[in-house]
Amino acid sequence: MSALPPYASTGQRIWHYAFRVICGLIFFFLIAPILVIIPLSFNEQDFFTFTPEMLRLDPEGYSLEHYRDFFTNSDWQQALRNSVLIAPAATLLAVTFGTLAAIGLSQPHVPGRRAIMAILISPMIVPLIISAAGMYFFYSRVGLQGTYLGVVLAHAALGIPFVIITVTATLVGFDRSLTRAAASLGADPVRTFFKVQMPLILPGVISGGLFAFITSFDEVVIVLFVGSAGQKTLPWQMFIGLREQISPTILAVATILVAVSILLLATVEVLRRRSERLRGMSPS
């Protein structure tokens, strides 16, 4: 596919280029909605479409008004604070428990590994609305509904499968004789873990943590049910904004979030390459 052979017939030539155009259109479909909201967020008016001034690239048509609103409006600021508070807490929990368990799971002898794995992965499989319903029922029984702790615990549970998956993937390439070497040189298991194992699996742990972070940071269904108005996060505020009175500030927030995801994507990509290089499997 990479190049058209010189002997290709006219039909093949037409198909070759038609196929590229089709693929181009699909890529456009994938990326355009995300890119379109960026210029729209600088709209001077409260419209959700390009004004004639914007199309003329008239600086008058653009403004930072919606960003100003985001940074001054107390609702949005409260939501931002909650998001910045909840997501790292949930990530910390998920990474701590998840890494320990992933190390346990990668031991050669684990009784019932399949069943354990199924349970640990299940938060990723069960549709969010079902998890949300169950957590709402159960957490209101035990008094966790409407508390920060409840939301953090729920989000940690959602992030754990990602940590387990990425860390076990990194552990696949981990050479066990290194820990034995450390032990034979007199290091105790804790020291071995922090000095030998941890630095080597760190890329996996960090990218698992990033997955857990983005899961919590983006999550809205669970927080809608398990949280109360006090735990309103950014996605929740956006959800309300979209459902009730749609304000252009949402586009400004969306643009900021796109920037955040680009940052996270780049980090994960760098980490993945580093981890592959360490495993001697440099990307082709």
Add this chain to the structure above:
Amino acid sequence: MTDVTDATTARRGPTPDDALRVADSRREPMLAADGTPLKRSLARALRREKLRALMLIAPLLLFILVTFIAPIADMLFRSVENQIVSDTLPRTTRALADWDGQDLPPEDAFAAMAYDLTEAAELKVHTRLGSRLNYEAPGISSLFRKSGRGTGDAGEALGEQFVTLDPAWENPMVWAELMAPPDWLEARAAHYADGGEPEGLPAFKLRDEADTILPETASVYGGFARITQFEDGDDPAEEDPWSPIYLALHRDLAADPPLGDWSGPHADLLAAAAEAAPAMETVPLVQQFEEIDEDWLDPDVWATIKTFSPPYTPGYFLNAVDMQQTPDGVELRPETQRIYVTLFLRTLVMSLAITGTCLLLGYPVAWLLANLPSGRANLLMILVLLPFWTSLLVRTSAWKVLLQQQGVINDTLVWIGLIADDKRLTLINNQTGTIIAMTHILLPFMILPLYSVMKTIPPSYLRAAKSLGATDWTAFWRVYFPQSVPGIGAGSILVFILAIGYYITPELVGGTSGVFISNRIAYHISSSLNWGLAAALGSILLFAVLILYWAYDRMVGIDNVKLGG
């Protein structure tokens, strides 16, 4: 791609397990350095290793069990749980057990209902029971709300007659002495002597004798004492007893109890009351209930209560598939109330449509990515991964903005001249909106598994087919496509599982015709408060997803989940 394979296939050195196998193959026992047989010592090492692995996993397993599995179990439990009826109306449930459901229930059931509703109204739970039964028979909610106060007056006229007979009957202390054992009364006196407050009183107990000789009175008084003491924080021996207690006393005395066996205090008081009771003026309970609300004369109301009195019910599940449990058995709901089967079908059909469009759009892209030189493929991969990493709400808001009648898409189409300004397309708040937005959101989940499968198909196969005379189409269809089927299966199931349980996007762009079953679940949790039905709908959905997941596991492997990147 970060593939997760079984960690045991990792590079590793010898383990106790291997050594055990070696030791097994020898004839005479080998000894370890400390003199124990090598086999035993290795087995111990193996056991310790297993234990250590489990110890590492245990905290997380516990965490997931508490924060996630327990809630799911709770939801499954709630979908059949129905203890509210027998908890709130225990006496009525018992009294209705032998009723045949034909005419009106016996007077006993009315009396039981008067006691139960009085207690429920004191605890302010009668409205909750009303709303629960209202799911099954509309109208019961207001009946219960109205009757909560009314039944508290049952026996008021009798109470006055008892008091006229002997003023001791309105003395709370006399009642306490009748009903409580001497040791409770002594403990109470001692409590006050120590300067205690009514809140700290020892828990009220019933005298055994009162329970056997005056059963109904004891039961109602027991409820009164419990609520007075623990809900209101008062002393039962200082509060005026409820009117229904007099009704119970009158009914007990009319049953000709063996008062001669009464060994407690106030035997003469009881004897005098028993003598006067038959001459007391009474209004039949049925009539009293009719005055509260004439719906009580409708046997259907009683039948509904009886039908839903068992502690577990299939009612919510039946409701979730548009059936209902009636006193005559299970039947379909009236046509106007059937919504869930349609909704389940719509969820299914739309999820299939979304999976189909994802496959249609994802296949060519995955093919292109798998066949381009890796530098350009990695560059294009970013176009797939960026949407994957972008917040779901960002993408949904983008579509909400784009699809509006005055939005960018309609504006562009009008500007190009494809459609007239007054014939702008309705792309949002209907099924089209849901399908477009969800296809966009789920497309990366289709492309990534497809890509990782296609990456493994050697391009030389296609060239070989062509060199043997196959046309482009034959080569693709007979050689390439069959090898990409595992990717299609994995991607389709993944997209379908995700689509079937989606909530946010249909809620925001689906309007009324484009919503899924999950939106209905959310509605029942937060708006209609019919949690049982929400749990039943959720359980059905969960079951469907688990079956699909099982299929996915068979096809792709449980820990072979791919994360973009």
